[in-house]
Amino acid sequence: MQQYGMVIGLTLLAVVVAVAFALAAKAARGVEQFRDEHHVHFTGRKDG
Amino acid sequence: MSDTPKNESRAGTALDEGNAVVEARPSQSSDKAILHQYGYAQQLLRDMGGFSNFAISFSIISILTGAVTLYGTGLNAGGPVIMGIGWPLVTLFVLCISASLGELASAIPTSGALYHWSALLGGAGWGWFTAWLNLLGLVAAIAGIDYGCAQFMVPLLNLPDAPVSYLSVFGVILLTHAILNHIGIRAVARLNDFSAVYHMVGVAVVVLALAFFAPKQPVSFLFTKTFTTMSDKPYWFAFLSGLLQAQWTYTGYDASAHTIEETKDARVRAPWGIYLSVAVSGVFGYLMLAFVTLAIKDLDKTAAASNPFIFIFEQALGGVFGKIVLWTVTLAMWFCGLSCVTSTSRMIFAFSRDKGMPLSSVWANVSRKFRTPAAAVWLASILAFLLPCLIFGIVALRPKALDFGKLYPAVTGISTVALYLSYGFPLLLKVRAVRKGIWSRSTDGPWSLGNWSMPVAYISIAWIAFITVLFVIPPNDLTGYIFGGTLAALIFLYFAAARGRFAGPVPQATSEEEMRRIEAEFEHNIEGTV
Numbered sequence: 324m325q326q327y328g329m330v331i332g333l334t335l336l337a338v339v340v341a342v343a344f345a346l347a348a349k350a351a352r353g354v355e356q357f358r359d360e361h362h363v364h365f366t367g368r369k370d371g
Numbered sequence: 372m373s374d375t376p377k378n379e380s381r382a383g384t385a386l387d388e389g390n391a392v393v394e395a396r397p398s399q400s401s402d403k404a405i406l407h408q409y410g411y412a413q414q415l416l417r418d419m420g421g422f423s424n425f426a427i428s429f430s431i432i433s434i435l436t437g438a439v440t441l442y443g444t445g446l447n448a449g450g451p452v453i454m455g456i457g458w459p460l461v462t463l464f465v466l467c468i469s470a471s472l473g474e475l476a477s478a479i480p481t482s483g484a485l486y487h488w489s490a491l492l493g494g495a496g497w498g499w500f501t502a503w504l505n506l507l508g509l510v511a512a513i514a515g516i517d518y519g520c521a522q523f524m525v526p527l528l529n530l531p532d533a534p535v536s537y538l539s540v541f542g543v544i545l546l547t548h549a550i551l552n553h554i555g556i557r558a559v560a561r562l563n564d565f566s567a568v569y570h571m572v573g574v575a576v577v578v579l580a581l582a583f584f585a586p587k588q589p590v591s592f593l594f595t596k597t598f599t600t601m602s603d604k605p606y607w608f609a610f611l612s613g614l615l616q617a618q619w620t621y622t623g624y625d626a627s628a629h630t631i632e633e634t635k636d637a638r639v640r641a642p643w644g645i646y647l648s649v650a651v652s653g654v655f656g657y658l659m660l661a662f663v664t665l666a667i668k669d670l671d672k673t674a675a676a677s678n679p680f681i682f683i684f685e686q687a688l689g690g691v692f693g694k695i696v697l698w699t700v701t702l703a704m705w706f707c708g709l710s711c712v713t714s715t716s717r718m719i720f721a722f723s724r725d726k727g728m729p730l731s732s733v734w735a736n737v738s739r740k741f742r743t744p745a746a747a748v749w750l751a752s753i754l755a756f757l758l759p760c761l762i763f764g765i766v767a768l769r770p771k772a773l774d775f776g777k778l779y780p781a782v783t784g785i786s787t788v789a790l791y792l793s794y795g796f797p798l799l800l801k802v803r804a805v806r807k808g809i810w811s812r813s814t815d816g817p818w819s820l821g822n823w824s825m826p827v828a829y830i831s832i833a834w835i836a837f838i839t840v841l842f843v844i845p846p847n848d849l850t851g852y853i854f855g856g857t858l859a860a861l862i863f864l865y866f867a868a869a870r871g872r873f874a875g876p877v878p879q880a881t882s883e884e885e886m887r888r889i890e891a892e893f894e895h896n897i898e899g900t901v
Contacts, residue, residue: 332456332594339459339466343650346470346827349820350646354639357817 402480402637403890409481410878411724412889415633415717416556416742421640423560424631426567428624428648431714433516433707434656435573437620439700440519441783442663442680446673448613449606450598451588454660457610461617462653464834468791469624469649470820471798471831473642476628477816480637483721484628487876488797490725492804495875496865501796502722503861505625508790509715512623513755515782516711517544520704523697534763542756544705548712549752555741556633559713566706573699574655578662585666585687593661598670601846611841618838619783620656622790624648626714629721642818715751720744725876727869742893758782784842784850785857795835802828 403413419427445453472485481487485505490498521541530536552559581587588596599609627644631637634644663680666687667673676682680700685693723734738745762782804810805825812821820827843851880886 328452328456328595329591332459335456335459335463339463339653342463343466343653346466346820346823347646347650349823350470350473350642350818353815353819353821354817356821357815357819361817 402632402635405480405638406632407883407886409479409487410876410880411481411632412879412886413632414737414742414889414893415482415720415744417633417635417637418557419560419630419634421634421636421643422567423564424627424634424640424644425647425651426563427560427630427710427713428627428644429570429652430563430566430706430710431512431623431626432621432648432652433570433703434620434652434659435570435700435703436516436519436707437616438656438660438663439678439680440515440704441616441619442660443674443676443678444780445613445616446598446664446679447600448615449610450670450674451593451596451664451667452598453610453613453616454664455593457614458617458657458660459653461614461621462649462657464830465618465621465649466646466653467827468794468798468831468834469646471801471824471828472625472628472794473645474815474819474824475797475801476631476645477638477642477818478814480631480641480816481721482629482632482717483725483876484625484631484718485793485797486718486722486727487725489800490875492797492800492810495873496870497796497800498875499727499865499869499873500861501793502718502727504789504796505718505793506715506722507857508622508786508788508793509711509718510751510754510758511782511786511789513545513708513711513715513751514758515786516704517541517548517708517755518759520544520701520708523701523704527694527697527701538760538763541759544708545712545752545756547705548709549748551709552712552716552748553738553741553743553745555743556630556713559709562706563710563713566703566710569706570703571651571655573703574659576699577696578658580688580692581662581666585662586668588665588667590665592667593664596670598674600674604846612846614838615784615787615842615847617656618791618842619787621649621652622787623711623714625790625794626710629714629717632717638816639818642816712748712751712755715755716744716747719747719750723747724879725874727873737893739893781847781850781853784847785854788839788842788850788854789857791835792839795832795839798828798832798835802832 402417406413445457449457475488476484479488479491483490483502486498486502489501518537518541521537521544524540524544525532525536528540530540551562597606597610599606601609601612604612624645627634627641627648631641634641663683666683668683668686673679673682673686681693681697684696719728719734720737722728723731725731728734734744734747734750736746737743801810802825812819815824841847843854880889
């Protein structure tokens with residue numbers, strides 16, 4: 324632990340940040356895609 | 372499920388074995404129209420925006436509450452490393468769980484949330500168990516938070532250190548929460564908005580004060596300093612036990628889903644509320660824990676203190692600042708409890724709407740004046756009040772064998788395990804539905820992880836299974852016994868009273884006209900009727 328703690332800790336922090344942004348980006352793309360496919364604005368109305 | 376009465380169809384034009392979701396998939400985009408597709412009328416006031424939806428979950432996670440009440444537990448189990456490595460480790464898995472739950476909220480946007488998802492995907496039995504576990508977890512959470520708030524408040528108000536003082540203050544705290552939740556979601560939403568800002572500013576003040584005025588350990592202290600008071604266990608096990616601190620903090624974010632019928636553009640905003648409440652708590656929680664831990668002067672003395680978190684402040688910045696932090700945390704706990712009552716009452720309301728609870732017709736009542744589930748609000752508050760009373764009663768019966776100080780922390784463990792099991796069931800059932808081809812891409816709501824959905828769900832389920840075992844084995848065996856007993860009672864109750872009688876989600880109306888008639892009763896806002 325004494326030897327590898329810093330490496331483990333900093334790597335873990337980097338992974339958490341990367342995963343958090345990746346999941347958010349994936350979900351945001353999902354919302355965009357849904358809007359394009361269904362022509363829906365999320366304000367309770369439909370396009371045309 | 373075979374126990375669904377044939378003469379009563381489930382909400383969402385249910386089919387057997389979970390086909391309900393496909394059939395119930397909304398074809399219209401407005402929030403109200405989607406709710407109608409599931410057979411429910413818009414009874415609650417839909418007035419919450421995205422920030423308010425995020426704020427309610429962020430307030431329940433309440434990094435100031437979780438970190439302070441269980442900081443000593445974490446420090447004694449794993450030392451500084453539990454803050455430096457344990458917190459991000461738990462955050463990583465909770466992010467996956469929140470994303471998976473966000474997907475379900477987006478696909479099935481109803482207040483019953485976890486319970487409703489399980490019932491639609493697995494049938495009435497799964498729904499019933501999910502509901503009761505969720506309810507048990509939420510009531511235990513209210514009790515844990517508000518009783519914790521009372522424990523902080525009694526010495527601050529110079530009241531005598533006696534059970535009657537704690538129970539009286541606890542009762543008053545619950546009363547304020549019940550009244551505010553009764554009179555309206557608008558008031559509660561504004562308070563939650565303020566609470567979210569309060570938590571962020573509170574953490575910023577703590578971090579800046581410690582950064583500028585407190586002596587600091589080197590950064591390596593966070594990642595390399597192993598320490599444990601659990602001398603009879605190997606360090607790796609003690610470290611894992613200490614994860615309870617972070618895992619207990621990260622509970623209650625299902626509130627964004629429970630208030631989904633009160634959120635505008637719910638299918639997008641509620642999932643973001645779930646996910647972002649975890650992500651933002653992760654960042655602010657880590658900053659706070661890191662700076663507090665780096666300010667430790669003497670690790671042995673800190674670990675032995677009655678509240679190590681406050682002890683660190685008193686040592687680093689003096690008694691006055693320690694007292695300011697104490698008041699800051701106490702107020703954060705009050706906000707946390709307020710949001711928790713909101714979430715629990717919506718859960719009770721939704722479950723009662725589907726006739727899942729004893730006296731369901733009472734708890735499913737919505738105040739026509741305030742458009743809140745007023746009866747459910749009071750039930751949630753009363754149940755939370757009874758829990759510590761029950762513990763006091765049990766301890767009074769066997770004072771030599773039992774100790775309130777040991778029995779009560781088990782409540783946090785029970786809350787964590789029950790809540791996470793209630794998160795795990797719908798995820799497991801969704802995975803099963805996908806594998807059986809019942810759930811496809813077209814079933815997803817707008818907030819979807821696409822082809823990442825299944826791997827993330829698998830990771831989430833695996834982590835929930837892991838922590839469920841971890842938090843019921845020694846040294847948390849007391850939690851295990853109480854939770855095991857509760858689970859056995861639930862199984863008995865299900866087979867004795869619920870199986871065959873509880874039908875799962877039941878539509879309130881079958882035609883648009885009937886739906887509009889129900890809604891008109893609330894929109895006319897009959898004065899004086901509560």
